[in-house]
Structure formats: C-alpha cells, structure tokens
Amino acid sequence: MGNSSSRVGWVVAVLALVLLAGPFGAAVVLAAVLTPAVAAQHRLDCATTVAASGPWRPPFRQAYVRSSVYGMRLHPIHRHWRLHTGVDLVSLPGPGPVVAAAAGTVTAAGPRGGYGNAVDVDHRAGLVSRYAHLARINPAIRPGATVTVGQVLGTEGATGTATGNHLHFEILRERTPVDPVPFMAERGAPLDGRAVIPVPTHPVPAAVEGGIGFDLPPAGTPRLNSLHTPPAPIPATIKVLYVAAGERYQLPWTLLAGIGMEESAHGATTATSTAGARGLMQFLPATFAAYGVDGDGDGRASITSDADSVFSAANYLTRSGVTKGVAGVRAALFAYNRATWYVNDVLHYAHAYGGGLVLGDPASCDGGEGNPDSAPLPGDRVAAVLAWAGQQAGEPYVYGANGPDAWDCSSFTQAAYRQAAVSLPRTAGAQRDWLAAGGGTRIPPGQERPGDLIFWDSYLGPNAIGHVVIVANPARRTTVEAKSTRAGVGTFTYSYTGHSIFEIWRPGTPIAGTR
Incomplete structure (x- = not known):
C-alpha cells in the first residue's frame, strides 16, 4: 500500500x-x-441519493424539486380555479429522462390536449400512472408495450398547456386521481427530490437485507498504469484467495483482483516498493500492523503471506467504508493509495475481471x-x-x-x-x-x-x-x-x-x- x-x-x-x-x-x-x-x-437529509430497491420508485433518475402540488389551484394559464390532478416535478439542473414509477403495460402514448405528449402505464389492481408534458416519447413506448420499473418513457418537456419544462406526474385509482405524494411514500418511494441510483445490473442475491446493492462504479479519469498495462491473467492459487476474501468480507473479489493487479500484477512483482510497501497487496508495515489479519489460518498475520495480504486488503477496504455507496468505494480505494489515478486504475482492472455487486446501501450517510x-x-x-x-x-x-x-x-x-x-x-x-x-x-x-x-x-x-x-x-x-x-x-x-x-x-x- x-x-x-x-x-x-x-x-x-x-x-x-x-x-x-x-x-x-x-x-x-x-x-x-x-x-x-x-x-x-423528522428526517435527516444526509444522503443525496436513494436506492431504487422496491416495486415503486420516483419517475426521475436525477435530482428534482416539486413545483406544484396536488389539489385545488388557480390555473397558471386559464386563470380559474380547478383541481390539479397530480404533482409537477422539475429536474435539476435541467430537463432529464422520465422513467416508469413501476412495472406495467402502456395503455396510452401520444399527444393528448393540455397534457401534451403523455404516457399512461397500467399497473393492475385499478392503478394507473400518468406522465405528461413530455418533450418526446421514446419510440418503444407505445400502447400494449410492457415496461419495467425505471424504464425510460421519454424526456421531460413543456408540451401541451405548460409554462415551462416539467413533468406532470399523476396517479389514478379506479380512474380517479389521488395525491401522488402520500401514495408514493406509502410504497417506499417518497417524492423527496433525491436522485435515484440505478437498479444494479448484477443480480442482487435473494438473501440480502432490503434487496439493496450497487454495481462497482466505472473507472473515471485520470488513469495511469492501466492505460498501457493490460490486465494480466490471474494465477489460479491467487484467484482462490481473492474469491475467499471476497466471500469473507462480502465484497466483489474482482475489486481485490484490481488492487492485486495494480500493486504487483498478482504477485509477479515481489520487490519492496520505494515507500517500503511489501507483499502481494503492497502494505506498508505500519498499516499492516493496524489492519493485517490471518488469512491462511496459521495463527499469525504475516506481511509476506499472500493469503494474509489479500485478506488484509479486504479487511482494510471494508473498514474504510467500501460498502457505503459509489462514493464509499472510491474513498476506500483512495485511502488505500492516495491518488485519483490509482482509484481509476483499480476500478478499470476490476471491471476487466468482471466487475460485480457491492452488498451495501448506496444511500448511506x-x-x-x-x-x-x-x-x-x-x-x-x-x-x-x-x-x-x-x-x-x-x-x-x-x-x-x-x-x-x-x-x-x-x-x-x-x-x-x-x-x-x-x-x-x-x-x-x-x-x-x-x-x-x-x-x-x-x-x-x-x-x-x-x-x-x-x-x-x-x-x-x-x-x-x-x-x-x-x-x-x-x-x-x-x-x-x-x-x-x-x-x-x-x-x-x-x-x-x-x-x-x-x-x-x-x-x-x-x-x-x-x-
């Protein structure tokens, strides 16, 4: 390290x-x-995002504000009092994609008078969600189409009777509009303005609390070593250690492989670094003294043992908050080696070895x-x-x-x-x-x-x-x-x-x- x-x-x-x-x-x-x-x-707004883990979710991925509420109001254009049958949501910082709040079947998609471009999705049990004033509707969204929760329906806009870009989001129960705010809150998807983390592409195991997990974040820029050194094959004996440590500490083994590749090409480099780091995962002696664990079961933690080195890296990452959302992954890697290019190199290699799911809550404080x-x-x-x-x-x-x-x-x-x-x-x-x-x-x-x-x-x-x-x-x-x-x-x-x-x-x- x-x-x-x-x-x-x-x-x-x-x-x-x-x-x-x-x-x-x-x-x-x-x-x-x-x-x-x-x-x-009482709510403590210490998280800027929320995980989409249930059957319902807000109709935006991005952060947003509510600009108008459900109920009687003076219509901003027609200037007379009428029932506002939904809530108006405005993306931040600008218009963004509109997604299905729950899985269902599209029953209407197209221009509809004052609603402008609008989509209705039938969720059975008499429930329909409506998305109005869209700038455009995705071509795949047409009557009869089946949509999944979070699928993009179109783009936020100002078509129909509207004074600016926003989404009119409506919930109908037995064809009668109801207030979407308590409706969504009761289903664990409050319309509180927070951005929503995408549903993981890697399947979340059934035996996971909350059904919550998130994919390893992609590598960003800058990168350094990974620009010119491709990921090396992992020796079978070393991969066994990555997998075992990943299972013990419940994190993707590929993340450990990314560190192993970046630090020593999975043990191909055995020299002590100029900073004094040693072993497969390149620990400084002082850091290993604090975080080293016995990975091979011989009763002691040795900085030169491959098993101890890999298990100690998993110990260090989890104690550094690697399960606390995308930011937690990057922060834990930065703590391992304090360079942004290092974080991106490790993530690049981790994805080259298959990426994976982090069993953590992406909305942690x-x-x-x-x-x-x-x-x-x-x-x-x-x-x-x-x-x-x-x-x-x-x-x-x-x-x-x-x-x-x-x-x-x-x-x-x-x-x-x-x-x-x-x-x-x-x-x-x-x-x-x-x-x-x-x-x-x-x-x-x-x-x-x-x-x-x-x-x-x-x-x-x-x-x-x-x-x-x-x-x-x-x-x-x-x-x-x-x-x-x-x-x-x-x-x-x-x-x-x-x-x-x-x-x-x-x-x-x-x-x-x-x-």
Whole structure:
C-alpha cells in the first residue's frame, strides 16, 4: 500500500416487562395506549441519493424539486380555479429522462390536449400512472408495450398547456386521481427530490437485507498504469484467495483482483516498493500492523503471506467504508493509495475481471459520532414504536420484505419508528449511519432504554453492520425484532459480547436537515 400466538397477549407482556424498567417504562407503555402516532416526520437529509430497491420508485433518475402540488389551484394559464390532478416535478439542473414509477403495460402514448405528449402505464389492481408534458416519447413506448420499473418513457418537456419544462406526474385509482405524494411514500418511494441510483445490473442475491446493492462504479479519469498495462491473467492459487476474501468480507473479489493487479500484477512483482510497501497487496508495515489479519489460518498475520495480504486488503477496504455507496468505494480505494489515478486504475482492472455487486446501501450517510445533546424522543413516541412492534409478533422474516405481513430486520425497525414519526433509512448499516450523522445518541452498554436500537455485524462480514434490534426490556436484555428466517418476529435476548461490532443508539430529533 503506497502511503496508504396472540398479538394482544404480546402487547400485554411488553407492558408488564417495560413496567419493570421503572417510571420511564410505565410512562412509555401507558402513552402508547393513549396517544396515536404523530403525523409529522423528522428526517435527516444526509444522503443525496436513494436506492431504487422496491416495486415503486420516483419517475426521475436525477435530482428534482416539486413545483406544484396536488389539489385545488388557480390555473397558471386559464386563470380559474380547478383541481390539479397530480404533482409537477422539475429536474435539476435541467430537463432529464422520465422513467416508469413501476412495472406495467402502456395503455396510452401520444399527444393528448393540455397534457401534451403523455404516457399512461397500467399497473393492475385499478392503478394507473400518468406522465405528461413530455418533450418526446421514446419510440418503444407505445400502447400494449410492457415496461419495467425505471424504464425510460421519454424526456421531460413543456408540451401541451405548460409554462415551462416539467413533468406532470399523476396517479389514478379506479380512474380517479389521488395525491401522488402520500401514495408514493406509502410504497417506499417518497417524492423527496433525491436522485435515484440505478437498479444494479448484477443480480442482487435473494438473501440480502432490503434487496439493496450497487454495481462497482466505472473507472473515471485520470488513469495511469492501466492505460498501457493490460490486465494480466490471474494465477489460479491467487484467484482462490481473492474469491475467499471476497466471500469473507462480502465484497466483489474482482475489486481485490484490481488492487492485486495494480500493486504487483498478482504477485509477479515481489520487490519492496520505494515507500517500503511489501507483499502481494503492497502494505506498508505500519498499516499492516493496524489492519493485517490471518488469512491462511496459521495463527499469525504475516506481511509476506499472500493469503494474509489479500485478506488484509479486504479487511482494510471494508473498514474504510467500501460498502457505503459509489462514493464509499472510491474513498476506500483512495485511502488505500492516495491518488485519483490509482482509484481509476483499480476500478478499470476490476471491471476487466468482471466487475460485480457491492452488498451495501448506496444511500448511506457519511457517519459521525452522533449528537450527544440530542433530545430523546418523547415517551409517547417510544411507546408507539414498542406497541406496533409487539403487534407484529409471529410474522415471518423474509430478506428484502417491506411488510405489511413479512419483514427483514431493518424494514421492521423502519416501520416501527415510522409510528413515532421518524424516517429511518432502509438497511441496518444506513440506519446506524443516519443516527451517527446526527439523528441520535450513542449509548454505552448497560444504559440502554426501551426503544433503543442495537446494531451488530452478521452476514456482511466482521466490519459491516448486518442486523438491528429494538430494545424491549433492558433489565432482562430482551428485544423485539425480526430475527431470522427460522425465528421470525418476536421477543428474543441479546448479549454485549460475541460480536465484532456492537453499538447501541437512541434515536432523537435530528440536528440538521429536518423538515
């Protein structure tokens, strides 16, 4: 590295357990019975993009603003009051592609009076989405055509009765328009203006939380070595190490191969670099002392062992945030060797070896230390979280499920905290980072309260958060959680030991970006 059973019964049980926690717990549960969930949502806008991971998504890829809302308004051209049957969305910085908000069948495509060039997509169950004022409609979009979620329908424009470039986005239920904003929010695709990361081209494994992943980013410019040195064949013994380390740390093996190619042509170069870096993946001794791991199982980490070198590189990348979106990949590679051309060389080689899917959340926040001055949520909101969570006991755990009758760990906590008017991100790792970015407070073990969230590593390897639970009764160390495909949703126990990562966080009112 050059410088580098009965749901009601369950609720009663939770009431009894939380009462054991003292006056705070009693107030929480009593409030859950007396106080409905709050309508206003706290949101920390620490991510500029969102992943398109569900059956619905916003109709733009790019960032945008809402310029007009659903409801009665004075028409800007005809100058009389009428129902505005959709919302108007304006791309930033200029007109961009319009995409299907969900899969379906095109029922209309062409000029239509005041709508201008418009497309209707039928999603069955009486639901139709409409896209109006398009500058142009893609030739493949014609009545009878089947479209997939995210497929480009046309380009944003100002055809028909319009005063400027925008998309009129409309949702019809049984031929009657409904407000698209709550409709889309209920389906996990809020019209909040954020750009949407494309659906990965590499298939996301079924057993992945949230169904979320993202492709390795392409190489940019400048490049250096990769301009004149083609990717070399990988020796079979070295490829075995890349693949094994990729599986252990849950990252594409091709990324490790890209580093191995850039650093030593997969071990063909054995000399110590002028900076003192050594081994297959070229670690500086000081860096290896901090991040070196035993990859070959001989009980020690050696800088000259090929296995230890490859596994240590995977350890370094994941600890440097490689799973935190496209920016995280580039930042982790830059940390490995602080040169932009190096990052692009590695990515070029990684794609030459097949690219791959990063099992991370592309909408993760940058992280931080949380906000120790954050006021905890009022007791009635915590109570709403626990009451709702308890009512889901017995439901199944399904990777990628978003409810209402099946959950994975983070969709469960996301839905639970929605009862308290808190908008958490979708995956466990992104939820922890949201809290660390100012949405909550880090809590020492032994000081947790009902409603706190605990995060630990699991299937994503030792350096990535893969599970989240809600504390039910800290005195008994019990949780309410979507635990696993075998155990489903219910009450379980937790321990402070046995994890590479174990963090307790208390959600509060975000300190920045609230709205």
